Amino acid sequence: MNRIPLIVSTDWLYERLEDPKIRIVDATTFLQHSKTGYYDVWSGKETYDEAHIPGAVFADILNELSDPEAEHSLTVPQRDFFTEKISQLGIGDPETYVVVYDRGAEVGNTIASADWASRLAWQIRYEGFENVAVLDGGFPKWQAENKPVTDEAGTYPETIFTGERNPALFSTKEDVKKAIGDDKVVIINSLDSDTYKGKTKTYERAGHIPGSVNVFFGDHSNPETKGLLDDEKIRETFENAGALDPDKRVITYCGSGIAATWNGLLLNKLGQNNVSVYDGSLTEWTSDSALPLETEE
Template sequence: MSDNPFLIGAEELQRHIGREGLSVVDASWYLPAQKRFARPEFEAGHLPGAVFFDQDAIADKTSPLPHTLPSEAFFSEAVGALGIRETDTIVIYDGMGFFSAPRVWWMFRTFGAKDVRLLDGGLPAWVQAGFPLETGTSDKTPAPFDGRLDPNSVVFLDEMKRIVAEGAHQIADARSGERFRAEAPEPREGVRGGHMPGARSVPIGTLAENGRLKDEASLRAIFSEAGIDPARPVVTSCGSGVTAAAINFALASLPHTTVRLYDGSWTEWGSRDDTPVETGPAR
C-alpha cells in the first residue's frame, strides 16, 4: 500500500466500491496521435459505479484554447450532474495509469474538493488485479457541488508574463524534451516550438513507470536533474494544460505546497507574438 495520501491502491478501493460518499471518476483523455477514444473505451469497460469526466466538455466554452478551466458555476453544475459532491472521497483514474487523471485531480482540488485521490496504476492496475468492470453508460442522481475556485492553484496569461519576465518562480514543462527544445514540431497549427525563458524540462514520461508514479527518492532525483528545487515555488506547463498536472501531483506527493498550473500552457504562449520563446536545452 502506498503511503502517498493522494494515491489509493486497487485492493483498497475495491473494498470501498459502492460506499456512500465515494465517487469514482474515469478521467481518460488521449492525444490524437495515441489513436484511442476515451468515451467508447469507458462504455466498453469501467470501474463499477464510475462516471465519465469529459475534459473537453467540462471546460470554458468561450475560450479559443482547448479544455480551459471553466467557471465555478459551470464546473459545479457539470460535476453535480455526475452525482459528485465536494465533500465526497473522489477517486480519479485513467486508461493509461498516470496520464490525464492528474488534470482532473487538480481541477477538483482547485474547485474546493478536499479528499481527492488517484487510483495507483489506473485502469490497468484494476484489471491486472482481476477486479470486475461494468459496461455501458453510468447514470447518477444529481448532487449539489459547491465549487469555490482557489486562485492559488492556477496562473493565467498576464501573471505568467510577469513570472517569466521577473524570474519569480521556477517553471516546469511536462512536454517531451524534443518539443521543449523545438526539435519536434508542435501538434497544433500556428504554435511555435520551444519553451518559455527560464523553463525546465520535466517530461511526464519520466515521472511514472508502468503507469504508476515513481517513488519519492526517484522523483526528487528527477527534479534535481531538471534543475527544479521542490522547496521553492513552481509553475507547471505543458501543451494544453493536461499533462502539466502530473508535475503538480508529483510535487504535491513529496510534499510540495507552492505549485501552480499555467492553464493556457504552451498552446497559448506559443501561439502569440508578444511572448518570448527560447529553443534548445534549458539555460
C-alpha cells in the same frame, strides 16, 4: 471526514468499492499526436460504455468540462459551468470522497502517467473540493490485475458542489510573463525533451518558455507495471530542477495544461504545495508572436 491520499493504489480502491461515500470517476480522454503537428483529442465515453470500474461515472473533460467558448480547447470553464456539470455526477458533497482514473496519457505510447485523471482532479480541487485522489496506474493497471470491470453505467445522487475557488492553483499568461527571470519561481516544462529543445514543432512555434526547466511528465512511472516510481527517485528528479525548495513557487506547463497537472500533483505529493498550473500552456503561449521562446540553439 479524513483526507484521502493524493494518489491511491488499485488495491486501496478495490477495498473501498462498496463504500457509499466513494465517488469513482472515469476521466478517460484520448490524445494522439498527428504527423502534421498538433494532436487530435477525443472523448473516452465509448470505451467507458464498453468497460469501466464498477460504480464509476464518466466525466467528459473535452466536451462537457472545458470552456465551450474558449479560443483553445481544454480551457478551464467558468466556475458555475463546471460546478453544475460536476454536481450532476454526484461530486461536491463534503461527506464524500472522489477517486479519478483514466486509460493513459497518449494513444500508441507506453507513458503510464495518469494526467487526464490528474487534470480533472486539479479542476475539482481548483474549484474548492479537496478530498479527491488519482488512481495510480489507472484502468490499464486495474485490468492487468484482473480486478472487476462492468459495462453497467454508474450513477450517484446529484449534489450541490461545495467549497470556494482556490486561485493559487491557477496561472495565466500574465503570471508566467512576470515569473520569467524571477529567482523565486521555478517554471517547469512538462513535455518531452525534443519538444522542450525545439526539435519537434507541435505548436505554432517551437521551443520552451525562457528560463523553464524540463521535467518530462512521463518519466515518473514504470511503463511495464504502470505504477509510480519510488518517491525517492521522483524526489531526486524534482530536486535537480530546484522545484522542492519550500521558499520558491512553482508553475507547471505543457501543451494544453494536462501533463502539467501530473507534475503538479507529484510535487504536492512530495510536499511542495506552492504549485500552480499554467492552463493555456504552449497552445496559448506560442499563438502570441510577441511572447518569447527559447530553443536548444
